[in-house]
Amino acid sequence: MNLEDFLSDTRSQLEERLLASFAAPRSERLRTAIHYSLLNGGKRLRPALVRAAALAAGNDTQDWLVPAMALEMVHVYSLVHDDLPAMDNDDLRRGKATNHKAFDEATAILAGDALQSEAFAILADDEHLTDRQARQMIAQLSRAAGANGMVGGQMIDLQSEQQKLTLEQLETLHTLKTGALIQAALRLGALCHSQADPALLQALDDYGHALGLAFQITDDILDVTASTLVLGKPSGSDLASDKATYVSLLGLDGARQQADEQGRLALAALARVGLDSQSLMGQLAEYVIQRDY
Amino acid sequence: MNLEDFLSDTRSQLEERLLASFAAPRSERLRTAIHYSLLNGGKRLRPALVRAAALAAGNDTQDWLVPAMALEMVHVYSLVHDDLPAMDNDDLRRGKATNHKAFDEATAILAGDALQSEAFAILADDEHLTDRQARQMIAQLSRAAGANGMVGGQMIDLQSEQQKLTLEQLETLHTLKTGALIQAALRLGALCHSQADPALLQALDDYGHALGLAFQITDDILDVTASTLVLGKPSGSDLASDKATYVSLLGLDGARQQADEQGRLALAALARVGLDSQSLMGQLAEYVIQRDY
Numbered sequence: 001m002n003l004e005d006f007l008s009d010t011r012s013q014l015e016e017r018l019l020a021s022f023a024a025p026r027s028e029r030l031r032t033a034i035h036y037s038l039l040n041g042g043k044r045l046r047p048a049l050v051r052a053a054a055l056a057a058g059n060d061t062q063d064w065l066v067p068a069m070a071l072e073m074v075h076v077y078s079l080v081h082d083d084l085p086a087m088d089n090d091d092l093r094r095g096k097a098t099n100h101k102a103f104d105e106a107t108a109i110l111a112g113d114a115l116q117s118e119a120f121a122i123l124a125d126d127e128h129l130t131d132r133q134a135r136q137m138i139a140q141l142s143r144a145a146g147a148n149g150m151v152g153g154q155m156i157d158l159q160s161e162q163q164k165l166t167l168e169q170l171e172t173l174h175t176l177k178t179g180a181l182i183q184a185a186l187r188l189g190a191l192c193h194s195q196a197d198p199a200l201l202q203a204l205d206d207y208g209h210a211l212g213l214a215f216q217i218t219d220d221i222l223d224v225t226a227s228t229l230v231l232g233k234p235s236g237s238d239l240a241s242d243k244a245t246y247v248s249l250l251g252l253d254g255a256r257q258q259a260d261e262q263g264r265l266a267l268a269a270l271a272r273v274g275l276d277s278q279s280l281m282g283q284l285a286e287y288v289i290q291r292d293y
Numbered sequence: 294m295n296l297e298d299f300l301s302d303t304r305s306q307l308e309e310r311l312l313a314s315f316a317a318p319r320s321e322r323l324r325t326a327i328h329y330s331l332l333n334g335g336k337r338l339r340p341a342l343v344r345a346a347a348l349a350a351g352n353d354t355q356d357w358l359v360p361a362m363a364l365e366m367v368h369v370y371s372l373v374h375d376d377l378p379a380m381d382n383d384d385l386r387r388g389k390a391t392n393h394k395a396f397d398e399a400t401a402i403l404a405g406d407a408l409q410s411e412a413f414a415i416l417a418d419d420e421h422l423t424d425r426q427a428r429q430m431i432a433q434l435s436r437a438a439g440a441n442g443m444v445g446g447q448m449i450d451l452q453s454e455q456q457k458l459t460l461e462q463l464e465t466l467h468t469l470k471t472g473a474l475i476q477a478a479l480r481l482g483a484l485c486h487s488q489a490d491p492a493l494l495q496a497l498d499d500y501g502h503a504l505g506l507a508f509q510i511t512d513d514i515l516d517v518t519a520s521t522l523v524l525g526k527p528s529g530s531d532l533a534s535d536k537a538t539y540v541s542l543l544g545l546d547g548a549r550q551q552a553d554e555q556g557r558l559a560l561a562a563l564a565r566v567g568l569d570s571q572s573l574m575g576q577l578a579e580y581v582i583q584r585d586y
């Protein structure tokens with residue numbers, strides 16, 4: 001399967017399952033708000049990473065699906081909360097009103113909270129997983145999401161507005177805010193195989209670290225080079241808010257070099273376990289760096 | 294051990310462990326905000342229920358501690374989010390500034406988010422639990438916290454402001470908003486014993502349902518009868534906001550009768566498994582109904 005088909009098939013399988021989630025809701029409004037953000041046409045990169053890692057670990061069944069849903073639920077909850085007025089105060093996300101604009105702030109907070117709970121609930125309930133797999137996946141995902149992962153990264157990001165960050169501090173921030181969840185996607189995928197090779201796990205960790213940074217650097221570049229229409233959110237918003245980015249620290253060319261360097265590191269990690277640039281993982285790295293939105 | 298000693302010993306063991314939580318933080322501000330709410334002198338009723346249920350199921354080890362911490366983390370996260378301006382907009386909680394008043398809204402949102410992640414992380418990591426126990430506890434806690442539990446109850450609560458609720462609708466609301474987590478506390482406690490008696494589990498569920506309602510009815514009564522100083526938050530706030538309560542629907546005497554009735558139901562459930570009103574569980578029910586703050 002080529003990358004385009006892989007991504008499209010992953011999206012369609014995932015979204016069918018997401019559409020069926022939160023069935024029999026006690027509050028119809030809460031379900032509507034959750035589905036509004038959960039089914040908003042995202043790229044589904046993290047679910048694709050779960051599936052690709054499961055394949056790399058030797059599991060070609062449908063076991064990737066529930067872990068991928070859990071990953072996406074945590075990712076979407078973080079977007080809904082990050083968009084809130086008290087946080088990044090964004091009105092648009094992928095060309096549509098953000099959750100608190102389409103509903104209200106209270107609903108957006110609760111939708112995010114419920115998405116986080118549900119991520120762990122579906123892993124705990126997934127009949128494809130042994131008790132050990134479910135427990136390990138929940139441990140990985142909760143640590144990646146929490147105070148020393150994604151949420152910690154967002155806190156540091158908010159604290160560092162209008163501050164001159166060093167390149168090292170910027171890297172730490174994004175390793176937590178974006179990288180932790182990307183690494184968790186790969187680990188959950190690998191855990192779909194009950195006895196994944198430790199060398200593969202280490203390679204996926206290194207690949208995920210580089211991929212997370214490449215993703216963020218590309219985001220910073222797109223904020224400067226892409227139009228609002230293509231991005232689905234106001235372009236140039238980082239510059240306007242005087243935020244430290246790879247572009248503000250390194251310039252546009254320097255940032256592009258840095259993205260290429262992280263792409264190279266990602267491929268080098270894959271090469272250690274015999275995966276080349278034409279493997280799914282290799283193509284995914286290329287996709288992250290070359291994407292134009 | 295009498296009830297007072299049991300509650301005080303539970304509080305002190307629990308708080309020692311909570312104080313040690315979130316060690317080695319990536320953001321000191323996030324940790325400070327989390328600890329501010331986590332160690333704010335709560336009654337620790339839910340942890341006491343975890344411990345009492347573990348004892349009732351025949352486990353007298355320290356296995357209750359991590360599940361009790363997880364329960365309290367979810368409870369505290371919900372308080373931090375419920376106090377936000379977009380939700381109940383409360384400035385005071387237990388006589389102290391609420392989290393977003395002491396810090397800011399973004400920090401309060403993130404502190405709550407991180408507390409929820411950590412609750413599942415510590416259960417997944419707890420070495421006292423088998424894989425099966427950890428998984429079952431996470432399943433119970435996440436379902437109780439989520440869209441068809443606590444968060445769903447809070448959503449219905451927000452939607453029903455300025456509406457005339459029936460007694461049945463009010464009961465549904467509180468069964469989700471307060472009751473689900475109280476029932477989860479009892480189930481996690483019972484799950485500390487790897488093969489708890491199904492009759493005991495059913496009795497604890499019924500006890501928890503009645504206790505949750507008794508707790509809420511007593512809250513409604515205290516809102517009218519207790520002073521702001523004793524409550525640690527403005528008294529009469531339900532009346533001021535024109536919210537449906539047991540007192541507004543049944544009057545003060547009717548609400549007191551209803552609290553007593555739920556207490557009776559709680560004791561009847563215990564009696565089915567040979568626990569009388571002088572058992573820890575029995576005394577806890579009495580404590581919930583007789584409390585004056």
